[in-house]
Amino acid sequence: xxxxxxxxxxxxxxxxxxxxxxxxxxxxxxxxxxxxxxxxxxxxxxxxxxxxxxxxxxxxxxxxxxxxxxxxxxxxxxxxxxxxxxxxxxxxxxxxxxxxxxxxxxxxxxxxxxxxxxxxx
Numbered sequence: 001x002x003x004x005x006x007x008x009x010x011x012x013x014x015x016x017x018x019x020x021x022x023x024x025x026x027x028x029x030x031x032x033x034x035x036x037x038x039x040x041x042x043x044x045x046x047x048x049x050x051x052x053x054x055x056x057x058x059x060x061x062x063x064x065x066x067x068x069x070x071x072x073x074x075x076x077x078x079x080x081x082x083x084x085x086x087x088x089x090x091x092x093x094x095x096x097x098x099x100x101x102x103x104x105x106x107x108x109x110x111x112x113x114x115x116x117x118x119x120x121x
Contacts, residue, residue, distance in 0.1 A: 010113055017106040020099055027096045034092060038085040045078050 006014060048071065051057065057074050058065040068074045 010110065013106050013109055017103060017110075020103045020106070024096065024099050024103065027092055027099060031089060031092045031096060034085055034089045038082065038089065041078055041082045041085060045075065045082065048075055048078065 048057070051071065053071055055071070057068045057071055059068050059074055059077070060066075
């Protein structure tokens with residue numbers, strides 16, 4: 001392991017970079033989970049379109065299935081869930097981009113301090 005002689009300022013920046021890297025990992029995992037949920041909702045909506053209007057439709061309520069009042073009721077709930085997931089994905093994506101920019105700024109600062117070499121985390 002290479003030991004770097006860091007100034008207090010660069011030591012603080014290194015700690016910030018490590019914290020940002022951890023936050024980025026959490027954000028990426030959140031985004032992935034939201035995107036999986038969105039795909040499930042989209043698939044459910046797609047399948048719902050294939051079902052006749054008079055077909056019995058069931059939905060999850062906690063850990064049980066309950067017969068829905070109508071296809072339109074389930075469709076409306078799924079569309080609302082889809083919209084909410086899309087908004088959350090956009091918010092998480094913005095947060096990810098902001099953290100990534102901060103992380104890259106710190107990388108550039110290290111590169112400038114140590115002769116232009118890239119620092120990877």
